[in-house]
Amino acid sequence: MLIDADAQANLTMSLGYSRPDDLPNTLSAIMQDIIDDKPADVSRSILHHNEGVDLLPSNIELSGLEVRLINAISRESVLKTCINEVKKNYDTVLIDCMPSLGMLTINALAAADSVVIPTQPHYLSAKGLELLLRSVSKVKRQINPHLRIDGILMTMVMPRTNISKEITATVKSAYGQRIKVFEAQIPHSIRAVEATAEGKSIFAYDKGGKVAAAYEQFGKEVAEIGEKQKNRNRADCIR
Ligand SMILES: Nc1ncnc2c1ncn2[C@@H]1O[C@H](COP(=O)(O)OP(=O)(O)OP(=O)(O)O)[C@@H](O)[C@H]1O
Numbered sequence: 001m002l003i004d005a006d007a008q009a010n011l012t013m014s015l016g017y018s019r020p021d022d023l024p025n026t027l028s029a030i031m032q033d034i035i036d037d038k039p040a041d042v043s044r045s046i047l048h049h050n051e052g053v054d055l056l057p058s059n060i061e062l063s064g065l066e067v068r069l070i071n072a073i074s075r076e077s078v079l080k081t082c083i084n085e086v087k088k089n090y091d092t093v094l095i096d097c098m099p100s101l102g103m104l105t106i107n108a109l110a111a112a113d114s115v116v117i118p119t120q121p122h123y124l125s126a127k128g129l130e131l132l133l134r135s136v137s138k139v140k141r142q143i144n145p146h147l148r149i150d151g152i153l154m155t156m157v158m159p160r161t162n163i164s165k166e167i168t169a170t171v172k173s174a175y176g177q178r179i180k181v182f183e184a185q186i187p188h189s190i191r192a193v194e195a196t197a198e199g200k201s202i203f204a205y206d207k208g209g210k211v212a213a214a215y216e217q218f219g220k221e222v223a224e225i226g227e228k229q230k231n232r233n234r235a236d237c238i239r
């Protein structure tokens with residue numbers, strides 16, 4: 001399942017729901033019910049996408065909710081409560097976050113088992129990365145001790161440019177010891193822009209292309225980490 005926890009609703013729109021503000025049931029309504037201590041019917045808001053994923057969509061109302069979260073009791077765990085309602089139905093739940101480090105992102109980090117950090121090979125993105133890593137450590141210490149970082153994903157990479165190469169090398173040398181930098185790198189491609197505009201995934205839009213191939217490789221790397229973690233958890237249980 002995919003959860004759009006970004007008030008800009010880019011994920012919702014990228015999947016073809018081009019007018020998210022017209023959707024009657026979105027993440028913000030559910031989170032508001034949880035804040036108000038009302039029963040939350042999460043399944044009512046879930047959209048079944050024709051590519052075989054479910055989506056919990058968002059829209060601009062989520063930005064109003066972010067402000068209301070500040071005064072809520074258990075303000076960090078509202079999204080977790082929401083996910084707990086439906087998580088038994090899914091193998092994997094992916095939460096798409098905003099680049100800002102507000103209450104919604106804290107909620108996502110509090111609910112997650114692990115984090116993937118996409119970053120572009122630009123100086124400013126690399127700076128944002130440092131801030132995000134600090135927030136992840138803080139959430140790990142204070143709210144969610146089980147939180148792991150699966151890795152850093154370099155995206156919109158222009159492989160032949162010096163700046164791409166330099167920043168990728170800088171990220172690897174600065175964090176590579178502590179954090180996995182995925183082997184897969186998502187190349188910059190107009191096909192990705194077109195897929196977004198068409199409201200399709202890159203697999204539906206350009207299956208044989210290099211962006212789809214890179215995402216497939218990335219998916220394999222993430223699945224490997226998941227398997228290793230499962231085995232580790234099993235071993236811990238036996239011990
Ligand atoms: N590999 C790519 N190559 C070129 N353009 C891309 C690629 N991936 C995404 N884009 C384009 O970049 C824009 C932003 O993409 P996306 O929403 O995935 O990024 P984001 O980091 O989540 O953005 P935001 O920070 O606003 O949430 C979209 O218009 C999308 O089409």
Ligand SMILES: [Mg+2]
Pocket residue numbers: 006010096097098099
């Ligand atoms: Mg985004």
